Amino acid sequence: MRYLPLTEADRQSMLAATRAASVDELFRDVPEAARLSGPIGGLPDHMGELEVERLLGAMAAKSLPAGSVPSFLGAGAYRHHIPATVDHLVQRGEFLTAYTPYQPEVSQGTLQVLFEFQTQVALLTGMDVANASMYDGATACAEAVMMANRVTRRKKAILSGGLHPHYRDTTTTDARFIGFDAVALPADPEGTEDLAARIDDQTSCVVVQNPSVFGQVRDYSDLAKACQAKGALLIVVVTEALSLGLLPTPGGMGADIVAAEGQSFGGALNFGGPYVGLFAVKDKYVRQMPGRLCGETVDADGRRGFVLTLSTREQHIRREKATSNICTNAGLCALAFSIHVSLLGEEGLTQLARLNHAKAVQLADKLAAAPGVSVINDGFFNEFTVRLPKPAAEVVEALAERRILGGVPVSRLYPGELGKGLENLLLVAVTETNTESDMDAFVTALAEVLS
Numbered sequence: 333m334r335y336l337p338l339t340e341a342d343r344q345s346m347l348a349a350t351r352a353a354s355v356d357e358l359f360r361d362v363p364e365a366a367r368l369s370g371p372i373g374g375l376p377d378h379m380g381e382l383e384v385e386r387l388l389g390a391m392a393a394k395s396l397p398a399g400s401v402p403s404f405l406g407a408g409a410y411r412h413h414i415p416a417t418v419d420h421l422v423q424r425g426e427f428l429t430a431y432t433p434y435q436p437e438v439s440q441g442t443l444q445v446l447f448e449f450q451t452q453v454a455l456l457t458g459m460d461v462a463n464a465s466m467y468d469g470a471t472a473c474a475e476a477v478m479m480a481n482r483v484t485r486r487k488k489a490i491l492s493g494g495l496h497p498h499y500r501d502t503t504t505t506d507a508r509f510i511g512f513d514a515v516a517l518p519a520d521p522e523g524t525e526d527l528a529a530r531i532d533d534q535t536s537c538v539v540v541q542n543p544s545v546f547g548q549v550r551d552y553s554d555l556a557k558a559c560q561a562k563g564a565l566l567i568v569v570v571t572e573a574l575s576l577g578l579l580p581t582p583g584g585m586g587a588d589i590v591a592a593e594g595q596s597f598g599g600a601l602n603f604g605g606p607y608v609g610l611f612a613v614k615d616k617y618v619r620q621m622p623g624r625l626c627g628e629t630v631d632a633d634g635r636r637g638f639v640l641t642l643s644t645r646e647q648h649i650r651r652e653k654a655t656s657n658i659c660t661n662a663g664l665c666a667l668a669f670s671i672h673v674s675l676l677g678e679e680g681l682t683q684l685a686r687l688n689h690a691k692a693v694q695l696a697d698k699l700a701a702a703p704g705v706s707v708i709n710d711g712f713f714n715e716f717t718v719r720l721p722k723p724a725a726e727v728v729e730a731l732a733e734r735r736i737l738g739g740v741p742v743s744r745l746y747p748g749e750l751g752k753g754l755e756n757l758l759l760v761a762v763t764e765t766n767t768e769s770d771m772d773a774f775v776t777a778l779a780e781v782l783s
Contacts, residue, residue, distance in 0.1 A: 406761025458581025469593025494544030556586025598668025622656030
């Protein structure tokens with residue numbers, strides 16, 4: 333009863349209220365391919381709580397935690413050291429249990445946190461204004477495209493072949509149901525695609541990622557000018573927020589919108605979430621920006637205060653007229669982000685970014701010296717792509733058996749036909765958490781696997 337509190341009478345009452353004759357009819361809108369045809373195989377029907385805990389514990393023990401072995405996983409989720417202060421502060425009751433700041437007079441702490449967060453994001457991205465966070469980088473990317481459609485009154489988005497496939501898929505899913513054209517270009521490991529040539533009078537935006545999903549670093553200043561000449565917007569996606577501490581800012585390149593993932597600051601890997609979306613724009617587009625905007629003001633007595641400056645009424649009442657139907661934000665993750673960035677400061681952030689890059693260069697040189705291995709990047713931050721003499725998925729499995737998490741096979745991100753010709757590519761990420769001995773262990777194990 334603790335896990336299945338409904339009686340058969342309860343179920344019949346609920347079905348009657350929905351006018352469905354059966355549970356199957358209730359879920360008829362779910363495609364057949366997405367439904368289970370029967371119970372999940374291998375799982376028992378009934379177990380006590382203690383037995384369930386033991387079973388789940390045994391299943392979890394089969395995994396290889398990223399924090400327990402040398403790990404070079406990346407591809408949009410990065411392992412960084414999180415100072416203990418971050419967790420200590422975010423678990424304070426006034427932060428941990430705070431709700432949406434509808435009443436500014438009793439939400440000054442929450443509003444100030446979001447105001448400081450916005451300021452940091454705007455500075456990091458080189459943009460005029462940032463919002464009070466979004467769910468994650470992928471949904472922020474889709475929201476950026478929909479915003480560009482509103483601004484330009486066009487409905488065609490060009491998605492670079494260097495854009496993370498998860499971000500691409502999130503955007504194309506929205507395109508399918510909302511009704512706009514998302515042109516997703518083939519994977520571009522070398523970063524040689526000519527995006528400017530694809531812009532026409534129907535293009536609302538061009539979406540690029542820097543560094544790309546393959547780690548390639550590019551200057552998109554010329555592309556920004558090409559977009560402007562055609563009346564389109566340039567959207568720059570960033571999946572590794574730490575890169576903003578070293579690389580030229582998207583705003584400095586002429587980006588109109590920046591959609592990023594802030595997990596690198598204050599966010600542990602944690603089985604894939606929760607993460608925090610960053611969203612920043614040029615000031616002239618602020619009225620079309622989704623989400624919320626916190627601002628600073630003074631009260632009747634001249635005291636400093638914080639308010640929700642922009643949170644369109646339709647977003648709460650008339651959803652069909654809203655700039656976005658994402659009506660909340662990842663507030664606690666935004667707080668962790670802000671605390672982590674504040675602890676680093678400008679100098680610490682730059683030093684950490686330089687350290688990540690230096691370690692990545694060090695490992696890239698070691699791997700490039702291995703027989704049959706080559707690094708395809710002509711520039712990268714802390715992640716790069718290597719070409720192996722055999723399928724990367726096989727190599728990764730063999731490395732895992734040697735207790736090395738050696739990276740992400742590109743074929744995992746591009747399954748089936750999408751991954752044709754990419755089978756031997758491996759994404760390798762290096763952060764400050766990787767030691768010299770970690771790198772040596774990786775190189776030694778890789779040589780054994782490839783021999």
